[in-house]
Amino acid sequence: MPISGVLLQCDPERIAAAVQGVVARTRCEIRERRENALVVVTDTATLDADRAEVEALSTIEGVLAAHVVFSNIEDLT
Amino acid sequence: MTANRREFLKRMAAAWTGASFAALAGCGDDQQPVSQAILDDPGVTWSKAPCRFCGTGCGVMVGVRDGKVVAVAGDQQNPVNLGLLCVKGYHLPGILYGEDRLAMPVIRENGDERESPMEEALDYVADRFKQIVDEHGKESIAVYGSGQWTIQDGYAASKWMRAGVGNNNVEANARLCMASAVTGFLTTFGKDEPMGCYDDFEQGDVFVFWGNNMAEMHPVLFSRILARKKSVPAVQLVDIGTRRTRTTEASDHYLEFEPNSDLAIANAIAREIIEQGWVNEDFVSKHCLFKKASEDIGYGLRDEGAKQNPMANEQIGFEEYRRFVSKYTPEYASEISGVPASQIRDLAKLYGDPRQKVVSLWCMGMNQHTRGTWINNLVYNLHLLTGKISQPGNGPFSLTGQPSACGTVREVGTLTQALPAGRRVDNPEHRAYAAKIWDVPVESLAPKPSMHTMAMFRNLATGKLKGVLIQVTNPMVTLPDLNWFKEGIAKHKPFIVVSDVYPTPTTEVADVVLPAAMWVEREGCFGNSERRTQQWNQLVDPPGEALPDSTITVEIARRMGHGKLFPWEGEEALARGLYEEYREFTIGVGKDVALYDDLKRARGLRWPVVDGVETRWRYAEGSDPYVPAGAEFAFYGNHSLGDRAVIWQRPYQEPPESPDDEYPFWLATGRVLEHWHTGSMTRRVPQLHQAQPKAYVEINQEDARTMGLSDGASVKLVSRRGELTLDARVGGRGEPPTGRVFVPFFDESLLANVLTLDAHCPISKQPDYKKCAVRLEKV
Numbered sequence: 023m024p025i026s027g028v029l030l031q032c033d034p035e036r037i038a039a040a041v042q043g044v045v046a047r048t049r050c051e052i053r054e055r056r057e058n059a060l061v062v063v064t065d066t067a068t069l070d071a072d073r074a075e076v077e078a079l080s081t082i083e084g085v086l087a088a089h090v091v092f093s094n095i096e097d098l099t
Numbered sequence: 100m101t102a103n104r105r106e107f108l109k110r111m112a113a114a115w116t117g118a119s120f121a122a123l124a125g126c127g128d129d130q131q132p133v134s135q136a137i138l139d140d141p142g143v144t145w146s147k148a149p150c151r152f153c154g155t156g157c158g159v160m161v162g163v164r165d166g167k168v169v170a171v172a173g174d175q176q177n178p179v180n181l182g183l184l185c186v187k188g189y190h191l192p193g194i195l196y197g198e199d200r201l202a203m204p205v206i207r208e209n210g211d212e213r214e215s216p217m218e219e220a221l222d223y224v225a226d227r228f229k230q231i232v233d234e235h236g237k238e239s240i241a242v243y244g245s246g247q248w249t250i251q252d253g254y255a256a257s258k259w260m261r262a263g264v265g266n267n268n269v270e271a272n273a274r275l276c277m278a279s280a281v282t283g284f285l286t287t288f289g290k291d292e293p294m295g296c297y298d299d300f301e302q303g304d305v306f307v308f309w310g311n312n313m314a315e316m317h318p319v320l321f322s323r324i325l326a327r328k329k330s331v332p333a334v335q336l337v338d339i340g341t342r343r344t345r346t347t348e349a350s351d352h353y354l355e356f357e358p359n360s361d362l363a364i365a366n367a368i369a370r371e372i373i374e375q376g377w378v379n380e381d382f383v384s385k386h387c388l389f390k391k392a393s394e395d396i397g398y399g400l401r402d403e404g405a406k407q408n409p410m411a412n413e414q415i416g417f418e419e420y421r422r423f424v425s426k427y428t429p430e431y432a433s434e435i436s437g438v439p440a441s442q443i444r445d446l447a448k449l450y451g452d453p454r455q456k457v458v459s460l461w462c463m464g465m466n467q468h469t470r471g472t473w474i475n476n477l478v479y480n481l482h483l484l485t486g487k488i489s490q491p492g493n494g495p496f497s498l499t500g501q502p503s504a505c506g507t508v509r510e511v512g513t514l515t516q517a518l519p520a521g522r523r524v525d526n527p528e529h530r531a532y533a534a535k536i537w538d539v540p541v542e543s544l545a546p547k548p549s550m551h552t553m554a555m556f557r558n559l560a561t562g563k564l565k566g567v568l569i570q571v572t573n574p575m576v577t578l579p580d581l582n583w584f585k586e587g588i589a590k591h592k593p594f595i596v597v598s599d600v601y602p603t604p605t606t607e608v609a610d611v612v613l614p615a616a617m618w619v620e621r622e623g624c625f626g627n628s629e630r631r632t633q634q635w636n637q638l639v640d641p642p643g644e645a646l647p648d649s650t651i652t653v654e655i656a657r658r659m660g661h662g663k664l665f666p667w668e669g670e671e672a673l674a675r676g677l678y679e680e681y682r683e684f685t686i687g688v689g690k691d692v693a694l695y696d697d698l699k700r701a702r703g704l705r706w707p708v709v710d711g712v713e714t715r716w717r718y719a720e721g722s723d724p725y726v727p728a729g730a731e732f733a734f735y736g737n738h739s740l741g742d743r744a745v746i747w748q749r750p751y752q753e754p755p756e757s758p759d760d761e762y763p764f765w766l767a768t769g770r771v772l773e774h775w776h777t778g779s780m781t782r783r784v785p786q787l788h789q790a791q792p793k794a795y796v797e798i799n800q801e802d803a804r805t806m807g808l809s810d811g812a813s814v815k816l817v818s819r820r821g822e823l824t825l826d827a828r829v830g831g832r833g834e835p836p837t838g839r840v841f842v843p844f845f846d847e848s849l850l851a852n853v854l855t856l857d858a859h860c861p862i863s864k865q866p867d868y869k870k871c872a873v874r875l876e877k878v
Binding site for chain 2: 096
């Protein structure tokens with residue numbers, strides 16, 4: 023069951039929309055909020071779901087770029 | 100996994116990610132405690148390694164549990180990526196564990212195919228190569244490798260061919276991706292590779308992307324530029340391209356040009372710099388000179404007649420150069436390029452303004468160009484005329500696409516003309532130096548370059564070359580005008596040995612397939628785009644009987660009687676021994692790489708490394724130890740020219756093939772974010788494969804409307820060389836203008852290169868994959 027840490031680089035003027043978009047996703051938690059970035063942790067059941075979360079995060083309004091900085095898949099290998 | 104462990108991992112994921120942001124924003128003082136906490140995790144052993152994929156050279160922390168890679172994290176201690184990873188880096192564990200990973204050798208003989216133990220396969224390969232050399236001479240076999248070779252792999256292959264077999268039949272796929280950058284650097288500066296480094300991204304005021312989709316191809320570096328823009332909003336990003344991309348979206352200015360017309364635009368900017376009085380006369384008079392060269396040089400086509408020697412040149416004065424560029428008014432360049440003259444003037448102003456620090460960036464857009472060397476020269480001209488070079492935030496920066504295109508192909512020297520550390524086979528002193536280190540008679544080293552990559556495969560396809568060892572590359576996907584090569588190889592049946600990690604179209608044509616160890620399954624070194632050499636240790640076992648490519652080469656060489664060249668026993672000793680011997684070549688010539696033990700400790704070091712200190716800006720006094728005191732700058736690669744860089748007179752010329760009534764569209768090929776090169780690794784990662792499952796053709800919305808095509812519709816592309824049916828992508832991530840289409844080349848089942856033209860830069864011999872003519876037919 024993958025756990026990933028995702029850094030979202032955001033447009034500071036639209037970060038509220040980005041927060042709203044992340045909060046709406048049940049497999050994601052915002053762990054830290056900065057002026058132009060969000061630290062998000064995803065907790066999913068499969069690699070496909072993990073990938074889908076990251077893809078979805080990258081398309082949320084106000085998000086400029088999504089970087090997976092940490093990924094653990096120890097249950098799956 | 101227990102709830103406690105999940106919560107522990109989530110806390111670590113958050114802390115690690117937060118620390119990466121802090122590092123990116125330049126306030127990363129709290130990184131160490133986070134790093135330590137995760138490294139202390141009793142469930143996983145963590146070690147450093149560079150990423151396996153592109154030329155950026157990101158640092159990765161690799162987590163191993165029970166002999167398998169189970170986790171990756173961006174390495175916050177690595178100054179390249181400051182803890183960030185792109186989507187490919189995050190899937191690194193997946194590339195090791197694809198279901199069809201090659202684990203045992205396969206021998207195909209007389210129509211039969213059999214699995215074989217490695218020892219037997221190596222014996223078989225060595226016997227066949229020996230037999231070929233006995234029958235056809237030492238020029239009859241070759242090695243073709245890659246910018247994914249480790250430094251050790253490339254050095255072993257080069258030494259075996261040159262000092263063992265006695266030919267210069269060594270080439271690498273980097274010929275297809277950055278040879279024009281090499282010849283650009285050599286013709287202008289006398290030495291290869293960038294003078295600047297990634298630190299420029301935190302110092303520049305203007306970033307100009309010349310045909311470079313950096314947002315998708317080098318996303319971590321692009322994030323550093325975005326962070327710079329965030330901290331200094333006046334920073335400007337300029338995209339000069341032939342199609343809109345994610346880089347365009349993030350840029351302040353977009354100049355869309357007609358393919359090949361970058362030559363005219365660069366000359367027009369140079370003209371404006373001169374006419375507006377923006378030349379840094381002090382810099383130019385002390386550190387530059389001017390040259391012109393032959394211009395009727397052709398396009399390297401198979402059926403092309405004799406042309407002028409592309410290297411013939413003569414020195415000229417500034418006035419002659421000024422007269423030459425004077426015809427490139429912004430209006431004239433606009434007629435050729437389609438870029439409004441006002442945009443060309445505005446960009447010239449940014450280059451010319453002494454208060455603006457400018458970084459020019461490029462990759463395949465400029466290198467895969469039938470005038471690739473010229474356009475590299477022309478962009479250097481802009482930095483030399485303005486003196487904006489070899490200083491923090493000022494300089495031209497050629498990016499690379501493979502993890503060790505620089506470290507292995509360019510520095511070790513795995514192109515036919517090269518010896519290690521910038522030496523050449525056709526220089527008697529250089530051969531003597533190599534012979535001494537290799538402990539072989541100098542007469543045994545072949546004195547002339549033999550075949551560049553295109554010639555090597557033309558010779559394979561016409562039966563002149565009888566055998567080849569291909570390692571960690573996939574030419575049966577990447578060669579232009581691919582069908583011609585495939586048909587020739589099928590007809591003449593040369594003996595082909597391929598070592599790789601997964602089945603590919605190239606392993607399909609092999610007589611012997613050897614399974615290779617990859618990335619952290621073996622020890623090695625890569626060298627990235629900013630001259631940083633990085634080392635990693637073996638962390639897990641390779642599958643089955645797979646071996647590192649260097650070991651495969653050495654074992655074949657030993658079996659052919661060349662064992663004396665490789666006295667090291669065991670993988671660790673071999674990795675260290677090959678590197679340390681290669682390092683001898685680099686000392687004292689401005690390319691000094693670090694000691695192996697220093698690399699084991701560091702997150703890479705940028706050469707020249709003198710007295711343990713790396714160099715950030717080459718050719719600049721105070722930064723580069725090779726520049727004498729009082730010189731300010733010294734382009735010491737051109738020592739015979741008084742340590743001066745060359746400003747080249749190079750004209751705009753038309754490409755060998757342009758759209759016409761029969762084939763009315765321009766075709767450019769390229770890469771996508773999710774897949775790396777031919778997709779042989781990334782297509783094994785289900786998540787990446789699902790994100791981009793097949794090749795497609797990007798079509799402008801207006802063209803699609805005219806043809807009655809909707810997104811996803813089938814469309815046939817036809818060129819003079821082949822045809823290919825693809826799904827249309829309309830209004831997607833990238834959008835070409837009307838009259839142009841784009842096809843990614845990662846999909847081995849939909850080969851873009853059946854369409855492309857086998858034309859190349861006559862100086863670098865690098866093919867042009869960005870420009871040929873096609874027509875579209877609705878299916």
